[in-house]
Amino acid sequence: MAKILIVDDEPNIRLLYTAVLTEEGHEVVEVEDGRHALDALAREPFDLVILDIRLKAESGLDLLQEIVARYPQIPVILCSAYVSFQDDYTSWLAHSYCVKSSDPRALIEEVERVLARRSSSGAREGGP
Amino acid sequence: MARAGDSYCWLIADDPAVCPYLGPHEAHLLADVRRRNREKCLGCEELRRDLADLRRTGGPLFDALVAILDEALNWCRPILRTLQVKDELLDILRHLSHSLQLALDPDEILYKGLVAFTAGSSLGFNRGLALLVEEGRVRGYFALGPRDGEEAARIWREVAERGATLADLLQYSPESFAREREKFRPWLERFRFALSDSPFREAFSLPIPHAPEAGRVLEITAEMPIPEALREFYRDATFWIVPLLSHDERPMGALLLDNFLTGRPISTEDRLAMELFAMEIAVALERGLAYAELREKVEMLEDAYQRIREHQQTIVRLREEAVVAEMMLQLTHTIKNPVVAIGGLARHLHKKLDEHSPHRRFAAAIAQEASRLEETVQDFVKFAATRYATERHPVNVNEILELLVQEKREAMRHGPPIAWHVDLAPVPLILADERQLYHGLENIVNNAIEAMSDGGDLFIESRPSEGTILILVRDTGPGLTEEAARNLFKPFFTTKPTGSGLGLYTSKQIVESLGGELQVSCQLGHGCEVTIRLPIPETPAEGESARAEPRAKENTHGEDLDRGR
Numbered sequence: 086m087a088k089i090l091i092v093d094d095e096p097n098i099r100l101l102y103t104a105v106l107t108e109e110g111h112e113v114v115e116v117e118d119g120r121h122a123l124d125a126l127a128r129e130p131f132d133l134v135i136l137d138i139r140l141k142a143e144s145g146l147d148l149l150q151e152i153v154a155r156y157p158q159i160p161v162i163l164c165s166a167y168v169s170f171q172d173d174y175t176s177w178l179a180h181s182y183c184v185k186s187s188d189p190r191a192l193i194e195e196v197e198r199v200l201a202r203r204s205s206s207g208a209r210e211g212g213p
Numbered sequence: 214m215a216r217a218g219d220s221y222c223w224l225i226a227d228d229p230a231v232c233p234y235l236g237p238h239e240a241h242l243l244a245d246v247r248r249r250n251r252e253k254c255l256g257c258e259e260l261r262r263d264l265a266d267l268r269r270t271g272g273p274l275f276d277a278l279v280a281i282l283d284e285a286l287n288w289c290r291p292i293l294r295t296l297q298v299k300d301e302l303l304d305i306l307r308h309l310s311h312s313l314q315l316a317l318d319p320d321e322i323l324y325k326g327l328v329a330f331t332a333g334s335s336l337g338f339n340r341g342l343a344l345l346v347e348e349g350r351v352r353g354y355f356a357l358g359p360r361d362g363e364e365a366a367r368i369w370r371e372v373a374e375r376g377a378t379l380a381d382l383l384q385y386s387p388e389s390f391a392r393e394r395e396k397f398r399p400w401l402e403r404f405r406f407a408l409s410d411s412p413f414r415e416a417f418s419l420p421i422p423h424a425p426e427a428g429r430v431l432e433i434t435a436e437m438p439i440p441e442a443l444r445e446f447y448r449d450a451t452f453w454i455v456p457l458l459s460h461d462e463r464p465m466g467a468l469l470l471d472n473f474l475t476g477r478p479i480s481t482e483d484r485l486a487m488e489l490f491a492m493e494i495a496v497a498l499e500r501g502l503a504y505a506e507l508r509e510k511v512e513m514l515e516d517a518y519q520r521i522r523e524h525q526q527t528i529v530r531l532r533e534e535a536v537v538a539e540m541m542l543q544l545t546h547t548i549k550n551p552v553v554a555i556g557g558l559a560r561h562l563h564k565k566l567d568e569h570s571p572h573r574r575f576a577a578a579i580a581q582e583a584s585r586l587e588e589t590v591q592d593f594v595k596f597a598a599t600r601y602a603t604e605r606h607p608v609n610v611n612e613i614l615e616l617l618v619q620e621k622r623e624a625m626r627h628g629p630p631i632a633w634h635v636d637l638a639p640v641p642l643i644l645a646d647e648r649q650l651y652h653g654l655e656n657i658v659n660n661a662i663e664a665m666s667d668g669g670d671l672f673i674e675s676r677p678s679e680g681t682i683l684i685l686v687r688d689t690g691p692g693l694t695e696e697a698a699r700n701l702f703k704p705f706f707t708t709k710p711t712g713s714g715l716g717l718y719t720s721k722q723i724v725e726s727l728g729g730e731l732q733v734s735c736q737l738g739h740g741c742e743v744t745i746r747l748p749i750p751e752t753p754a755e756g757e758s759a760r761a762e763p764r765a766k767e768n769t770h771g772e773d774l775d776r777g778r
Contacts, residue, residue: 166546
């Protein structure tokens with residue numbers, strides 16, 4: 086059980102991820118842009134951020150830099166519709182990648198993996 | 214027939230019956246008795262007999278007269294013979310000259326040249342051999358004539374039986390050329406000499422003779438030092454070398470002539486004739502060789518033009534493809550998000566619905582259709598990625614340079630001597646398409662190598678400098694003129710006969726596509742230097758530059774990168 090922040094400008098993708106991850110027993114907060122994301126991160130502690138690389142008015146990568154700089158302890162899974170986003174060196178800042186799919190299993194596995202790695206590294210407690 | 218009536222035949226005019234030696238076109242000699250005496254009676258047996266009679270009856274005066282006449286005759290004979298020879302030589306020269314007028318093929322020129330030297334009785338050498346100068350070496354090229362006495366007898370008999378005229382003999386065909394050449398092939402292949410080898414050194418430096426009768430001909434006798442292959446070929450027969458020189462006295466080849474069967478020596482007249490023949494052949498040969506070179510150049514240009522066309526088409530295609538690729542990515546992105554949402558939510562719904570709900574089937578159907586659509590989009594993206602997009606990965610410029618240097622050094626092993634000075638300081642990684650960057654750098658290194666066709670020093674350096682990766686490629690070739698340097702980056706500009714003119718242009722495009730810049734500075738006589746600056750990617754935070762180093766890729770999410778592909 087972890088607290089996860091979802092950042093995506095597509096409301097239905099947020100709806101999907103929230104449904105899937107809540108189902109898995111996680112607590113989910115969803116926001117549509119960078120400003121709301123930083124607000125949320127400032128307001129409460131998160132165990133994980135799932136970030137879309139392509140946000141409407143801004144680059145997901147700019148936000149990624151910002152999050153990594155401010156909250157280096159929070160892992161980020163970077164999501165995109167296609168794989169080539171990994172070619173952008175800024176994306177290497179992310180801890181993990183996920184290609185969007187209607188099959189949620191890949192995302193669930195990725196979340197579990199990142200959280201497990203994080204708790205085993207002992208940097209911080211896995212969640213509430 | 215000495216006496217005709219009361220007179221002698223050599224005194225009677227206008228009687229066709231008096232002299233049996235008159236030809237069909239010599240009727241004028243019937244009336245012109247004086248001239249007939251000069252041209253026909255001198256040496257005639259009838260006259261001799263009449264003179265003998267007169268001597269018996271005429272006393273010492275006639276004795277003296279006969280002696281004077283004999284002397285005059287002896288004096289005239291060689292002059293007549295010389296005139297005859299010169300007449301024939303002129304005839305051959307006229308035929309040769311005429312025949313070579315339109316000849317452009319060096320084979321044809323040398324064939325006809327040797328025919329002229331060996332035909333007839335004037336020069337009539339037994340055998341002729343043609344050597345050509347190629348890339349600073351003298352090489353056996355063609356030979357004409359018999360290999361031995363038996364063959365000579367057969368050939369000369371055939372020529373005589375056919376009644377072949379000089380014009381017939383000068384008829385050229387590639388088949389007869391090939392046949393003669395084949396006969397001597399084993400010898401011709403052995404004839405490989407340096408220009409400085411004796412006797413060619415001497416033959417090619419024969420001065421224009423001061424005495425007009427000397428001729429530019431070198432006589433080689435048995436005791437003179439000559440290469441072994443020539444000694445075996447000529448045994449101990451004397452032979453003569455006539456150099457074939459261009460208009461500016463450059464050695465183009467040589468003709469070697471001999472009388473290995475008849476052993477006939479050559480006269481001063483022969484030498485002059487040989488020089489004259491050789492000049493005629495040399496003029497034609499120089500023209501023929503220049504024509505061949507010109508034709509080769511034209512073919513090279515046509516080839517280069519063809520490749521330029523192809524490059525042009527490639528550029529247009531690449532440009533179109535880049536636009537298409539961008540459109541496809543946009544399109545897939547806008548399609549994929551809704552499809553993922555539709556499919557994902559339908560799956561979720563399917564899971565949540567009661568097992569007996571009639572709507573469960575509908576949710577499953579929606580999820581299934583969405584999956585199909587998703588797969589199609591995914592395939593489309595993959596296709597677009599392999600077909601159109603360049604793939605950028607973190608690359609180490611030094612690794613590319615090292616690979617390039619290794620490849621080029623290997624390729625240049627047998628080329629001109631080039632000293633490689635490679636100095637690569639550690640540089641950060643950049644994002645680039647490895648093959649594209651290799652190609653861009655290769656063009657530049659190739660240019661440098663090609664600029665030093667006589668060898669030289671090639672400097673290749675890389676180092677971080679002012680927030681960029683600095684790459685230098687410097688050669689010690691001849692450099693470029695100001696005008697050529699100005700044109701360097703215009704597409705299709707080239708100083709090389711085989712270049713497409715796209716090399717540097719392409720390199721510049723590639724460097725600029727990476728946000729970098731490429732500059733060239735040239736100094737005539739001191740070579741060229743290409744400077745490339747590639748931007749080092751801005752590091753996300755101060756002190757985070759380590760992420761651009763290779764281990765950044767090997768950290769926790771390295772495996773995810775692999776999986777994602």
